[in-house]
Amino acid sequence: MIDYFQYLVSQPAFIASIDFFIYDTIKIFVLLVVIIFVISVVRSFLPPERIRQFLVKRNEYIGNILASILGIITPFCSCSAVPLFLGFVEAGIPLGVTFSFLVASPMINEVALVLLFSLFGWQIALLYIISGLIIAIASGIIIGKLRIEHLVADFIFKTRNNSAAFVNQLSWSDRLTYAWGYTLSILKKVWPYIIIGVGLGAIIHGYVPTDFLARYAGANRWYAVPLAVLFGIPLYSNAAGVIPLVSVLTEKGVAMGTALSFMMAVTALSLPEFMILKKIMKTKLILLFAGVVGLGIMFTGYLFNFILR
């Protein structure tokens, strides 16, 4: 047993795994702290109430673009998803524009971006942001064109209010304090997933032969993309652990487009989100929403499998 352990430790694969693990986790945690903190400070200047003011009275297409970009800095949280949706619709922001925001907000989030940047490099992170934005804009425009306001729960259009938007009065020291508190709360939530994800990734990195998965999930396997999207839907809360695993799988032959589709499905389509939206939307609308976004993600996957061959 001990002999075997010594043998294992002396292997280059073991050293490669440990090296990969230590280097990656340190890099990820440092970046997470910096990026989440900075985005939280920026966010304290742009709360949803202010974003709503930006979006009211915009023409539809500009609205979709702005809503998607603003969605990047706003986290999708169970606390605020419903009031945010109600607030947007009540203020007269078109349904399509609201959906652009709802797609971009969870899909392009700071934890995913830090992980993509540290593990895949800035090119893939940028690719992810740009395709995410395009999917959010396009899905919103399509949903807007379908004229399906009747699929939103009936009580929503009844209440109208004209009260002025409330915006927190915060000093700089308040902003920094809140940003730091938020950063810590996110870290507390994601660190076990990251450690497990990077740890498993490190083992695969060291021990699984390169191209091992090419046979099953290479670019020429057409069914890999839709499967990746389906598998991604139930994994939302583990996004932080999934991305490190996926990065290693791409080394072992999983095509980049397929990997991107999978990660987008993990972040943008989630069962808990659907349950929250169920309170304000009819099931048909949620399915339509998931369908449009899912098709957009699959299209992106095929496109990049084709381009990045």
Add this chain to the structure above:
Amino acid sequence: MNIQVLGSGCPTCHQLYKVTQEAAKELGWPIEVEYIKDIDKALAMGVMSLPVLAVNGRPILAGLLPSKEKIKKLLQENIT
């Protein structure tokens, strides 16, 4: 005078309710903190980020969970 916490029932909302209760108690105010789950009330105040801390029906903080000391300070500033 009344103090309200408006929330959707999420963990942060409950936390704010709890801390606000403690804050009011430590200030020695004999006031019940009200917990309101009606999202329309928050929207009517012009707020979309929950939880909301409100005094006399007027929001003083939205979408943030501050420290107990900060809540005490906010309450004192807004009670007139």
